[in-house]
Amino acid sequence: MNALLFSSTLVVYVAATVVYLSYLVKPRDVLGRVGQGLVAVGFLVHLGFTLNRYLVAGHTPITNLHESLSFFSLAIVGTFIIFERRYRAAILGSFIIPLALLILVLSIGFSNGIMPLNPALKSKWLFVHTVMAFLGYAAFAVSFAVSIMYLIQSHFLKKRRLGSLFQKLPPLDILDEISYRCLTFGFPLLTFAIISGAIWAETAWGTYWSWDPKETWSLITWFIYAALLHGRLTTGWRGRKAAWLSILGFVIVLFTFLGVNLLMSGLHSYR
Amino acid sequence: MNIIVVGLSHKTAGVEIREKVAFAPTQMAKPLNAVVSLPDITEAVIVSTCNRVEIYATTRDIAGGMARLKRFLADYHNFPLETLEKHLYSYYGVDATRHVFRVASSLDSMVVGEPQILGQIKTSYGYAAEYKSSGLILNRFLHKAFSVAKRVRTETKIASSAVSVAFAAVELAKKIFGELSDKTVLLIGAGEMCELAAKHFINVGVRGVMVTNRTYERAEKLAEEFAAKPIHFEDLFDQLHKADIILSSTGAPHFIIGGKDVEEVIRRRRQKAMFFIDIAVPRDIDPKVNDVENAYLYTVDDLNGVVASNLEQRKIEAAKAEAIVEQEIGQFFKWLSSLEVTPTIVALRSKFDEIRKAELAKTISGWKDLPPDGQKKLEALTNAMMNKLLHPPTSVLKNPEQGNRTDLYIDALRNLFDLETAAPEQDGMMELEE
Numbered sequence: 001m002n003a004l005l006f007s008s009t010l011v012v013y014v015a016a017t018v019v020y021l022s023y024l025v026k027p028r029d030v031l032g033r034v035g036q037g038l039v040a041v042g043f044l045v046h047l048g049f050t051l052n053r054y055l056v057a058g059h060t061p062i063t064n065l066h067e068s069l070s071f072f073s074l075a076i077v078g079t080f081i082i083f084e085r086r087y088r089a090a091i092l093g094s095f096i097i098p099l100a101l102l103i104l105v106l107s108i109g110f111s112n113g114i115m116p117l118n119p120a121l122k123s124k125w126l127f128v129h130t131v132m133a134f135l136g137y138a139a140f141a142v143s144f145a146v147s148i149m150y151l152i153q154s155h156f157l158k159k160r161r162l163g164s165l166f167q168k169l170p171p172l173d174i175l176d177e178i179s180y181r182c183l184t185f186g187f188p189l190l191t192f193a194i195i196s197g198a199i200w201a202e203t204a205w206g207t208y209w210s211w212d213p214k215e216t217w218s219l220i221t222w223f224i225y226a227a228l229l230h231g232r233l234t235t236g237w238r239g240r241k242a243a244w245l246s247i248l249g250f251v252i253v254l255f256t257f258l259g260v261n262l263l264m265s266g267l268h269s270y271r
Numbered sequence: 272m273n274i275i276v277v278g279l280s281h282k283t284a285g286v287e288i289r290e291k292v293a294f295a296p297t298q299m300a301k302p303l304n305a306v307v308s309l310p311d312i313t314e315a316v317i318v319s320t321c322n323r324v325e326i327y328a329t330t331r332d333i334a335g336g337m338a339r340l341k342r343f344l345a346d347y348h349n350f351p352l353e354t355l356e357k358h359l360y361s362y363y364g365v366d367a368t369r370h371v372f373r374v375a376s377s378l379d380s381m382v383v384g385e386p387q388i389l390g391q392i393k394t395s396y397g398y399a400a401e402y403k404s405s406g407l408i409l410n411r412f413l414h415k416a417f418s419v420a421k422r423v424r425t426e427t428k429i430a431s432s433a434v435s436v437a438f439a440a441v442e443l444a445k446k447i448f449g450e451l452s453d454k455t456v457l458l459i460g461a462g463e464m465c466e467l468a469a470k471h472f473i474n475v476g477v478r479g480v481m482v483t484n485r486t487y488e489r490a491e492k493l494a495e496e497f498a499a500k501p502i503h504f505e506d507l508f509d510q511l512h513k514a515d516i517i518l519s520s521t522g523a524p525h526f527i528i529g530g531k532d533v534e535e536v537i538r539r540r541r542q543k544a545m546f547f548i549d550i551a552v553p554r555d556i557d558p559k560v561n562d563v564e565n566a567y568l569y570t571v572d573d574l575n576g577v578v579a580s581n582l583e584q585r586k587i588e589a590a591k592a593e594a595i596v597e598q599e600i601g602q603f604f605k606w607l608s609s610l611e612v613t614p615t616i617v618a619l620r621s622k623f624d625e626i627r628k629a630e631l632a633k634t635i636s637g638w639k640d641l642p643p644d645g646q647k648k649l650e651a652l653t654n655a656m657m658n659k660l661l662h663p664p665t666s667v668l669k670n671p672e673q674g675n676r677t678d679l680y681i682d683a684l685r686n687l688f689d690l691e692t693a694a695p696e697q698d699g700m701m702e703l704e705e
Binding site: 153157158160162166170171172173174177235236237238239240241 | 443445446447448449540541542543544561564565567569573
């Protein structure tokens, strides 16, 4: 049942990605609507998969890389749906959905067995800490994708290449706004994830902060986004500069999430 | 007599060339007089818009006339002819007619179907009429062009699907800012295009409009029209940061806004984007402005690409419009050739005959003791007089060797004897009054 839900999700996301990528090159609005429908279906199945896993395992299914990547992908799709509805810009899907699919595909590479919970993770904090962290990451992922769209659109406007993709991409200020909104969601979530993690660490490991690689890199991520938000509010870092910083921020997020888990050993190395 | 056209347009020359050979609309007397003083050039109209500079002229010597017009364009603007030459096109006869009809019908416009060009040609023609550089042929020619343009506009959908440069500017602004309802537009200068663009922006609902002009009174006047805020030209850089969209079309011979200025202003705006639209030829805004972060500069040339939709429909309508143009070319040439001699002689004769008959009738009706053959003799007498009087002008008109400029004689005859009203088809004359 669980495997079936997973592969169904994968199939629907692949279909949605194909539709959205063809929407990128073909000026057919119907493609955007089809993609929207597929994503809605995919999200529900994916949510079903996650809930089913929760029930089967009896704990929050974010305890290894397979589960984390899957939940990350789910959170990105959920965030995408919210922003897509709010701004009515189907083209967002052409940039975000392939990313969500890629992350879900990555999860296949890791053991998908439902393991008994690592005793260290047996805590009410597991849910709060991981869900907040991944919702935050998802907001950063959407900001990353939208920042790429911003750079493309800005390039089109500067170079006077006003083709069909230009027509489909949302206005610059809207892209800037979406990216900013994502950060204003993502940053508090990341902050609370770090705080809740510290509290949990105190109860589990006896210390709030132990400079574990995950903690260190989370802090670096936090500082980057803090700088970005601060720069924006004070001296007006917006537009291309903000877009580049958001892209950099997401690269660091990916490292904090994957690089640290795969390359460094520490307290957070859950495979 | 031949109609020739020499000029350049957005299709053959970039704005950096066009601005060098543009004519200031307020000082047309000098160039118009200079053109008609050229050897063998008899009539001339100069059309100078931001997208084209063209001279329409009549001449007997097609090749020589074209060469002289080209030389004139280069010399008048102190621009090397060798450089200019490769941007120039020249037409005569049917091709010249087709070209001008297409231009007037907005088929040759950067944004096909945009309505401004017709008004611009009418204004240009107005100057030529005022300074008497256009005569019988170009008068008729341009009136015909206006009526063709009107036909194209009413019989095809080219104008309704048309997107003017002004509209394109609004569309682009939406692609930068999204909502325009909280944006402010600044108008620098007072060109027709600029005002039209401002109207479009007001139409979609911007928050406010500011107007500035070198003469503050003009700014005030325009501000009143747009319910805008007039600002002193000297305060431009104090106020620039308040504007999101800047429309510039001054007659300044050099850049009035440079890259450094905009960098400063953008910093002051905390990096909020600015959209500059430079409608002026020569340009008002340094192209370097486009390199400034979060500043976007478009010239009239650049506004082209916004029109992606409607392309197919437009092609169909354009084909219809081209057919109208071809049909009207035929009619115009019929007139041009008939203008030559015969209809004028016929009109002149009938005018004389009318007078003769009227006077004869008056005389006879009051003449009690008129001899029986008196009426016949009077008829013969007046007829002979009329024929004698008409013989010299008729033979001059009919003999091309003597009449170097038959059209001038015809023009004179029609004026002297008030024949203009008797001329066939007068369409197009109403157009100017629109």
